[in-house]
Amino acid sequence: MGPLADWEATNQAFRRWQRDLFLEQVGALRPLPTGNTAVHIAVADTSPDGDGYKVERGRSKHGYTMAEIARSVSCPGKVAPDKMWNECRTDVITTLALPHITNEVTSSKGGYFGTPVELAEAIYRAVAKWQQSADEESNLVINLSVGWQPESTGAVLGADPTKPVPAPENAVLSALRYASCHKALILAAAGNHPRGGSFQYGPTYPAAWQSLAAPTTSECRYFLSDHESPPTEPAGSHTPPPIFPPSVNGELGNSLVFAIGGTNRAHMPIDATRPGSLSRLAAPAVQGVAGDPNEIPVALTGTSVATAVVSGTAAAVWSHLPRLTPLQVMQIIYESGMNMKSTDTHLLADPAYTEWLREVNLCRAVSRALLLGSAREIMPACSPSTAAFQVPAPGPKAQSMIDALFQQSTQVNASGSLIPPLSSKNLPSIAAAPWVHPHPIDPGCGFACYLKIMSKSIVVSIDPAYQGGTLSDMVLLVRYSDQSVDTMSPAPNIKMSRSPPNNRFSFIGLPLSYTPNRQKYVVEAKLSWTVTNKKGRAGSTEESIPFVYQ
Structure with missing residues (x-):
């Protein structure tokens, strides 16, 4: 038995097949209309800080993969980087949140894991980068395909204002509230359930903060500096019925973070779904990959991938309707999603969600945005089929x-x-x-x-x-x-x-x-x-x- 002649040259064709397979399942392989307003997607992950033409690869390719999935979904049908940048108004920002190579050694070129404080700093840098490069109508999506295990199955940190939140976790919570006060849409992976171990119930943090409400205008005065103004609602806008729970009493409202679950090719929760983590919205999460056609990374499966898909979908919707609030963008994505049911009620964050689970559908979300907007593009024909996605043979x-x-x-x-x-x-x-x-x-x-x-x-x-x-x-x-x-x-x-x-x-x-x-x-x-x-x-x-x- 000998080694393959050329490891990278041999597998690139296989990876391109995987990429096309995934983008076809998501609905991003064929062209869809893109809007005229720039949207920024900030990916706080393993990639070094950067913005512009090229997403840098860290030691771990996880951050690169998430950024490229989000960009490919936001610009459907424009896979090649040269075409994508000529025709797409999505700008990808990366901020390094996971710089650790070992517990003691970090690198500005990226690592494999990080601390909550390092994640908080990455969120603040993402907002700052967006402020420096954004025009007046540009919006910000923050993609958090990362998380840490909750140390107990008790109440969500921060839910009880009389109980202090530990300093490292509070740093992230404050950063999220700061970003929310800048009208950022924050999406977080609900987390994967690994084999064995303990404390596996419910979503990982920061997705667990889906149960907290986004700060109000008056509360934002506390989180913003003196020279920053809290966001105001666009003239003539309305707040649609909210879809995520900000409190334990079942009342629905505008969440600080939107937790995203993952689905397999039968439109059902992936096997790694954590008990008690599945909220109302999920997205394809199996064998997700995108990027430079000549250097496609390893395909990944998990709620990270699903979160990147929703980030790209949100950017596609926002590019057509820039005056929407983050909640209104999520409402469009949710209402245009495909109905799905989980037969395993123990997977649900709330058993009442059984009848209200939706899987993101990019084509239908873009169609709804076009319908609500003033654009005159031809409406795409979207398949309503809920049949399982069939895997074609490789080339x-x-x-x-x-x-x-x-x-x-x-x-x-x-x-x-x-x-x-x-x-x-x-x-x-x-x-x-x-x-x-x-x-x-x-x-x-x-x-x-x-x-x-x-x-x-x-x-x-x-x-x-x-x-x-x-x-x-x-x-x-x-x-x-x-x-x-x-x-x-x-x-x-x-x-x-x-x-x-x-x-x-x-x-x-x-x-x-x-x-x-x-x-x-x-x-x-x-x-x-x-x-x-x-x-x-x-x-x-x-x-x-x-x-x-x-």
Whole structure:
């Protein structure tokens, strides 16, 4: 077994297939009308501070991926960067919120995680960058595809004004209120539920602050400096019925933060949905990727991706209707969304949401914005279908990579029996408190793991750049269109790392229960691992992987 001739050259065709697959599912692959007003999307994440033509890649590509997904969705049909910048009025701002390489070492070029205080500083810088570059009508969307685990399942921090909020968390809360007072629309990932661990109920912070109301005009006088004026409502505007809960008594209102959940290709909550985290709005979250066609990063799955999709959709709506308030933009996105139901009520932030869940639909949101505005563009034809998204076959170049990886891997007969869901493991997630992490974190195998459904096999190839440690106790979870799940451990005794010969295996003979006529077909596949670092400390991680019908 030898290495592939050229790692990057071999996989770019496969990544382009993944990118087109994702943008087609979101509705951003074909052109849609874009407005004439500039909108800024600020992504506080792993990318270094920047704005302008090119989004910088940090050590982790998470921030770059989120920024490029948001931009591609805001400018549907304009994937190539040269076309995008000529025809699209979206400006992407990046501010570094996660600068830590280790607990002690940080880098201005980006890291893998951060602290709440560093996130707060990134939010303030995002507002400042927008103020420096924005014209009078420009609006700001703040994308927070990051979060930290709540340290208890009690009341949301800040909900009780008589109880002080710890200083690091209060720094973020104050920054969010400051941004809200500048009429920023703030979107945050609801978070992913990792294997094992504790304190997994409810959304991660800052998405948990969806239960707090945005500050009023009088309250904004407290958060703004003396020379700044609180926002005023545009002349003739009206406040539509609110859609998110600012208080525990069920009264609806304008939230400080809008928490975004994730959906799979059957328009159902992704497997990593945290119990008690799913609010009223979700978006496609499986295998999301975008960016430079010649350097497409690894596809990611999680509420990070969904949040970037909603950020791009909000920018597309706002570019047509710049005088709307953030709540009015969200109302358009919500009302134009696709109805969806969660059969798992324990996933919902409020059981009453069962009848009110919506999945974002970019085309329908843009159509509604055109209908409400004065633009004379031809209304796009939007498909109302709620059928599960069917995964097309990869092209010849992508197929060549699939074949090469399979041929150059160590082939192992998989264990032929299913196992119970992983509820007994209690390893802490490697994305643990008190640090702020992307959602999801960087995957161990990324593009080079894929499930071959018809042949009932899986290829697992660890990314040479993976820094996490040794991967063991691999478990594969496969979710189907009827929401049934197969859980299996193909080879429980095999340990993998980024170095040969332990970096590439094929497991054959998986006990999959799909039906060949596709009445029951795969909508999500996910690997879980135990991760052991160089110091012998064990944690857990998981990642969604692509699949092909071969």
